[in-house]
Amino acid sequence: MEYYSVDASGYSVKPRGVALPRSVGDVADVVRWAAQNRTPVTARGAGTGLAGGALGDGIILDTSRMDRVRYLDGVVSAGPGARLGAVARLLSGYGRILGPNPSVGPYCSVGGMVATNASGSLSLGYGSIIDNLESVTLVDGRGDVVELPSNRHYSDIISGICRRAGPFPDTTKNSCGYRLDAVPSPDMSHRVVAASEGTLGVVVGARLRTHPAPRRRALAVMRYADARSAAADCPRILECGPVSLEVVGPGIMEGYGGSCVLFAEFHDSVPERGGPDHADRVCGDVRRAAGVRPVMIREGIDRWLAGRNAALSRSLGMTGDRAPSIIEDATVPLERLPDLFDVIRELGERTGSTPVYYGHAGSGNIHVRTPADSRVTEWYLCEVMALGGTITGEHGDGMGRTGFVRRQYGEQNHMLFGLLKDAFDPHHILNPGKILPA
Ligand SMILES: Cc1cc2nc3c(=O)[nH]c(=O)nc-3n(C[C@H](O)[C@H](O)[C@H](O)COP(=O)(O)OP(=O)(O)OC[C@H]3O[C@@H](n4cnc5c(N)ncnc54)[C@H](O)[C@@H]3O)c2cc1C
Structure with missing residues (x-):
């Protein structure tokens, strides 16, 4: 349990329990049980996050066993626990690279990278995760499996909320709050999951664009x-x-x-x-x-x-x-x-x-x-x-910056963040206290 009480940040929180799912069905079962019992669930990849995002006092959902990686036609499909090193090794066989490259190197996971909208030194050439995400599958706060952008119901909700968004900072990287500015239409709805820090759903699969090496x-x-x-x-x-x-x-x-x-x-x-x-x-x-x-x-x-x-x-x-x-x-x-x-x-x-x-x-x-x-x-x-x-341009709000999100965006955007959270996670069991106050 000590291992799950810390990550690469300076914070420490003792969880009540740990689950190590092997499949999407396992994740859905855990989240459904947690929703019924109003117990917080915090997804964890490799624990290299620097903002304490992977720490929580409920169930820690360690995704490390869900680590399959496949490559087809320029796109890599990965389970949430797949490490960046495994992705890079697979891609090198095809003469390809993943653009986002956190300096922590091979250790971080695909789920953690999506959830923080990770980037790294190469983002000038290849963008952050949000720029490379083709689609994402997640388990929402009811325990339902949702694929974006193909899920029409959620895509319409997301784009309806995004249409009402006020100003966002004019920066090339941003991992603060929910990226309402990155969804110009329902077919881009999956992008709102980037930087959502496990508060909208547990990422159980992601498809990411790759680039020629x-x-x-x-x-x-x-x-x-x-x-x-x-x-x-x-x-x-x-x-x-x-x-x-x-x-x-x-x-x-x-x-x-x-x-x-x-x-x-x-x-x-x-x-x-x-x-x-x-x-x-x-x-x-x-x-x-x-x-x-x-x-x-x-x-x-x-x-x-x-x-x-x-x-x-x-x-x-x-x-x-x-x-x-x-x-x-x-x-x-x-x-x-x-x-x-x-x-x-x-x-x-x-x-x-x-x-x-x-x-x-x-x-x-x-x-x-x-x-x-x-x-x-x-x-x-x-x-x-x-x-x-x-x-925050790449590490997320986590425990250190959530208290400043409202000041960053103002009342209108903060209210829209709450609507989005309610739509995905009506009982607020998913990583409470990150992005929005618990
Ligand atoms: C030395 C060092 C250098 C770093 N350099 C960079 C850098 O250059 N660029 C950069 O962007 N980051 C950098 N980082 C930060 C960190 O590596 C990234 O944030 C990374 O993406 C985190 O991945 P992880 O698997 O360790 O996630 P974790 O730490 O396990 O989790 C991070 C967040 O993602 C959520 N999460 C994890 N898995 C899932 C999932 N399946 N579904 C939903 N939510 C999930 C967690 O709840 C948490 O909020 C660095 C860290 C270190 C220690």
Whole structure:
């Protein structure tokens, strides 16, 4: 039971019981029993979530045994417990990749990725989960199996609610609340399940679009004296067509001392970048676009990116156990990224520390780690909203941010979130306290 009391966040909640279903029928049985007995059910994939979304005090539904994966005609069909590593291995045999690539690597599950609308460094080229989801099957709060978008009844309800939605942040990534902005018509209704954090249904299967694997890759590495000037270069570098544009703040990368480092990765499979002289052309483009001269890496790119991906574990070492610490994944419109770095500097002044930061600069999505109490966290999230951003671009609301969802979206959208929840989960047994208050 201890294992299920924690995930990769700093939270801890002891559940009453654990179920390990092997089939969709098993999931439906558990949810039906829970609905009759008004017992909370929280779905769990691999427990790598950083917002405490997979923790609950009722039944934890561990989907790890539902891990089948199949590939057909550019689409991968996976059970909720299938790990990203298994999906990637299958796809490599077909010369394909999945776009979303959380930095945690092979460990996270398809169910968890759908439920958080996960993304990662490659979202510039290939989008987040919401952009790649073809269809999804879930068990709703009554224990009924629902396939979206083909279920007409639910699709009409979803699109009716989405039509009434007020403004959403103008960001390329967003995992806050329910994505009412992503459903322009009933045939896109499945997209509302992305980022729903197991509160509308337990995902029991998903079909995800895949992409041709690149044959040639190139990585431009750029070193800046400070984050603001790195951020100011990002829009021009984006015009060169990278599939990823990452930032690592001072002190994290070995050998880079106090510099801020940008990594821009280019794939020849993105059509306008094809051809044998791929890296040379990229180098010329980036040199013209960036304020500093790039170093081009053609071999051993994954070794360089491993340095970037180790940023979280290194940042844990740098901030030590001066709890409580925050890992934020706020995302702002790209033109406001320099301002977000000003906010992060002020965060340091308010906490008397040096915040550690890194993330997906090209998407305006920055992870920050610093010791902070709830007042400072609230101040930071409000600053992000004031910049037109979202309080979470990829990790979800979970236990840490649910209390800010109403402020993020205002009364109208929050009321619509409640209507959607009621439609899927009338007894509010599915992951209560996430996205909406319990
Ligand atoms: C070192 C590190 C780096 C990371 N880097 C990234 C990154 O770059 N990008 C990114 O997006 N994330 C990142 N993450 C966060 C995490 O890996 C992702 O959120 C991932 O998608 C979670 O998958 P999981 O299987 O571990 O989900 P869990 O942690 O088990 O669950 C996460 C949420 O999904 C819900 N859920 C799980 N399975 C289901 C299901 N079958 N049906 C309905 N709801 C379900 C849970 O209830 C919970 O709300 C990182 C985490 C770590 C530890």
